[in-house]
Amino acid sequence: xxxxxxxxPLWPALAAIVLSVGLLLAPAGAQEGxxxxxxxxxxxxxxxxxxxLNKIQGRITIPDAKAATxxxxxxxxxxxxxxxxxxxxxxxxxxxxxLLLALFFFVRGRIRTRSAESGVKVLRFNGFERLTHWVTxxxxxxxxxxxxxxxxxxxxxxxxxxPDSFSVWSQWAKYAHDFFSWAFMLGILIMLVIWIxxxxxxxxxxxxxxxxxxxxxxxxxxxxxxARFNAGQKLIFWAVVLGGIALSVSGLFMLFPFTYADVxxxxxxxxxxxxxGVLMVAVIxxxxxxxxxxxxxxxxxxxxxxxxxxWAKEHHSVWVEKQGVKTEPSxxxxxxxxx
Numbered sequence: 001x002x003x004x005x006x007x008x009p010l011w012p013a014l015a016a017i018v019l020s021v022g023l024l025l026a027p028a029g030a031q032e033g034x035x036x037x038x039x040x041x042x043x044x045x046x047x048x049x050x051x052x053l054n055k056i057q058g059r060i061t062i063p064d065a066k067a068a069t070x071x072x073x074x075x076x077x078x079x080x081x082x083x084x085x086x087x088x089x090x091x092x093x094x095x096x097x098x099l100l101l102a103l104f105f106f107v108r109g110r111i112r113t114r115s116a117e118s119g120v121k122v123l124r125f126n127g128f129e130r131l132t133h134w135v136t137x138x139x140x141x142x143x144x145x146x147x148x149x150x151x152x153x154x155x156x157x158x159x160x161x162x163p164d165s166f167s168v169w170s171q172w173a174k175y176a177h178d179f180f181s182w183a184f185m186l187g188i189l190i191m192l193v194i195w196i197x198x199x200x201x202x203x204x205x206x207x208x209x210x211x212x213x214x215x216x217x218x219x220x221x222x223x224x225x226x227a228r229f230n231a232g233q234k235l236i237f238w239a240v241v242l243g244g245i246a247l248s249v250s251g252l253f254m255l256f257p258f259t260y261a262d263v264x265x266x267x268x269x270x271x272x273x274x275x276x277g278v279l280m281v282a283v284i285x286x287x288x289x290x291x292x293x294x295x296x297x298x299x300x301x302x303x304x305x306x307x308x309x310x311w312a313k314e315h316h317s318v319w320v321e322k323q324g325v326k327t328e329p330s331x332x333x334x335x336x337x338x339x
Contacts, residue, residue, distance in 0.1 A: 066263060078267040082151075082274065090151050090278035097282040101289045104215075111215060111295040113311050114223075121306040122320070129194060130305055136187025142180045144281050146173035151274065181251055188244035195237060198228045204318060205231035228319040236287050243280045247273060 060068045125133070149157065149170060158166040208224045208231040211217075224230075229237065253260055253269035261269060291298045297311040312320045 066258065069263065072263060074264055074267060078271065081271060086274055086278070087151055087155070089275060090148070090281075093279055093282040094285065097285050101286060101294075105289075105293065108216065110293065113296050113308070114314060115310040117311075118309040120309040122309050122312045123305060124301040124307045124312070125305045127305065130302055132187055132190045132194065133302055135183055136191060139180045139184035139187060140280075140284065142176055143184055144277075144284070146177040146180075147274075147277050148281065149173045151278065178255060181248075181255070184244065185248045185251075188241060188248065191237075192241050195229075199234045199237045201234070202227055205234065208232070223314045223317075225317045226315065226319070228316060228323070230316070232290075236283065239283050240280070240287075243276050243283070246276045247280070250276070 150173075153166065153170060153173075157169070161169065204225050204227060208226055211224050213230060213232050214223045250269040250273035253266060254273065257266060291302065297307055301307045309320070
C-alpha cells in the first residue's frame with residue numbers, strides 16, 4: 001500500500017505517456033492491414049485533397065491579402081520548372097551556341113578582308129553611339145553573370161565555394177543585378193531610338209540571308225550588298241531590343257513585387273524573365289564572337305568608331321555609296337628626313 005501511495009501522484013504523467021505512445025503507434029498500425037497493404041491508399045489522393053481545399057472559405061483581418069492563400073498548386077509547377085526544365089534550356093542554349101561557334105571557326109576560320117587596307121578611315125559609329133553600346137553591353141554582362149548564378153549557382157558554385165561564401169556572393173549578385181538593370185533598360189531604350197530606322201527591313205536583306213552573308217564562302221568572294229546594317233545585324237538588333245523589353249517588363253514586376261501582379265503573376269514574370277535571359281545570353285555570345293574573333297576589322301567599328309574604307313565597301317557597300325560618309329586619312333608616321 002505504501003508503494004501505491006507513492007506512485008499515485010505519478011498516475012497522470014504515466015497516463016499521458018501511455019496515451020502519447022498510443023497515438024504515435026496508432027497511425028503506423030492503421031497504415032497496413034493483415035496482408036501488409038494500406039487499405040486507404042486508394043481512397044484519398046493529393047488531387048482530391050486540393051479540390052476539397054478549394055471549397056474552404058475563410059477570411060483574414062490583416063492588410064496583406066496574399067496571406068489568405070491556403071494552397072497554391074501552381075507553385076509546384078513553378079518550382080519544378082526552375083529546378084528542372086530551366087537549367088536544361090539554359091545549358092542547351094548556351095553550351096550549344098558555344099559548340100556551334102567553335103565548329104564554325106574550326107571549319108570556316110576567321111572572315112578576313114579581301115583587299116589590303118586603303119589608308120582611308122570611314123566613320124562608322126559616333127561617340128554617343130559607342131557609349132550607348134558599351135554601357136548597355138557592360139550592364140548586360142553583369143546581369144548575365146549574376147542571373148546565371150540564380151540558375152546554376154547552387155549546382156556549380158556552392159559545392160566549390162561552400163554554403164556560407166556562396167550565400168554572401170549570391171546576396172551581392174542580387175544587389176548588382178538590381179542596380180545594373182536600370183542601366184540596361186536605359187541602354188535598350190536609347191538603342192531603339194537611335195538605330196531603329198537603320199534596322200528596318202530593306203530589299204537587300206533577303207539576298208543577304210539567301211547567301212548566308214557570305215560567311216560560308218572560303219574564297220571570300222561573295223559579300224552581298226548591305227546598307228548600314230546587314231540582315232544578320234538586324235536580327236541581332238531586334239533580338240536584343242525585343243528580348244530586352246521582355247526582360248525589362250518582367251524585371252520591373254520583380255523589382256516591385258506584388259505591386260502589379262499577384263503570386264501567380266509574379267511566378268509568370270520570373271519564368272519569362274529567366275527563359276528570355278538564358279536565350280539572350282546565347283544570342284549575345286554569337287554577337288561577341290562575330291564582333292571579335294569571327295570577323296577581321298569588326299571590333300574596330302565599335303572600338304574606335306572608324307573602319308577602313310575597303311572593309312566598309314566589302315561588308316556595307318550600299319551604305320558607303322548612299323551615305324555622306326566622312327573619311328579621314330589613317331594616321332601614319334610622317335617620314336623623318338635621313339641624317
